[in-house]
Amino acid sequence: MYNFDDLIDRRNTNCMKWDRLEELFGGTGLLPLWVADMDFSAPPAVLKAIKERTNHPIFGYNYSSDEYYQAVISWMKRRHNWKIDREWILFTPGVVPALSYSVKAYTEPDDNIIIQSPVYRPFYTTIENNGRNIITNPLIYRDGRYFMDYEDLEAKIDSKTKLLILCSPHNPVGRVWTKEELTKLGEICLKNDIIIISDEIHFDIVYKGYDHTVLANVSPEIRERCIICTAPSKTFNIAGLQISNIIIPNNELRKKYSLELEKDHIIRPNVFGEEALVAAYNESEDWLDSLLEYLEKNRDFFISFVDKNIPQLKVVKPEGTYLLWVDFSDLGMNSEELRDFLVNKCKLAVNPGEMFGKESGLFQRFNIGCPRSILEEALIRIEKAVNGRN
């Protein structure tokens, strides 16, 4: 019913992914499979809601509507089996800003904050830019899959450790953490009085056979010690509308976070962002289900193409997210040679592994949120360049 094969030309729309390629990657004629948005149209109901809003010609100061709160509450219940109260929901223009507000709300300069590398780059920068210390608790890579290292985590906790920022599902390694894994993590944090900021922005993009567990649903104790960062932006491809929902069940934690928002006068959602959220959550569930089927086929297409034609590459099969983490180490290049190879020989823009952690220089992150023909073209380019070397 929805056509995800359509090639929509995004050039000349101030689009990060397509319009800043040459400036950022330095090559020409590159195919972009980097920044995490998709090359698909937003759902029809979202487009309609935004158009309808423009029928009224005034875009003055607004406030969040009942419909908005109800849409968020109902989405969490329907899709995530999570019952939330209206007052727990705090609008913030993005999840990355929410990470920064959380760092300010719950820690002091020079406190320690734990992240699980390799992980989304802004986890590092938000800690550094706020003058706190990054403590990495690297994930363990075993048999093509990543796991949390609880022993290392416990060893790294000290009296300065106040916060852990969790990526769930995990960007870039694609894990959808199980309830057991989250319970173990949560219990260690509870024991050491560490608050968990759970970035669940990818929580709707989960493949068959896996279930996302909202961290706050793990136990009543953990619920009181976590901040859940959610948004419709990845799910419905509306990142440019800048709307995210930060959900904080605990009163005291919520008050501290709200104060940070108030300091910067972050009190009003963008008029279009709110219209889009309501249409997405209330009317676009079938679109999401079709998207998930398409993405899963993209994932499987990528993996089987690589297995068959470029066996030197190892793909970490994602359980969620439209991001694929690929190990290039068997090509025998160092990370600089690999980058040069991808840009200048393969003509591809993908995210280099060291963005996510210094240990990951020979990995690359691919974004498969695009028509399959783009994915196929990218893979053919790699296959030709790899075979051309032999």
Ligand SMILES: Cc1ncc(COP(=O)(O)O)c(C=O)c1O
């Ligand atoms: C884990 C994670 N958090 C946050 C973001 C971005 O959030 P926002 O655009 O709402 O600031 C991304 C985007 O790629 C992401 O992967």
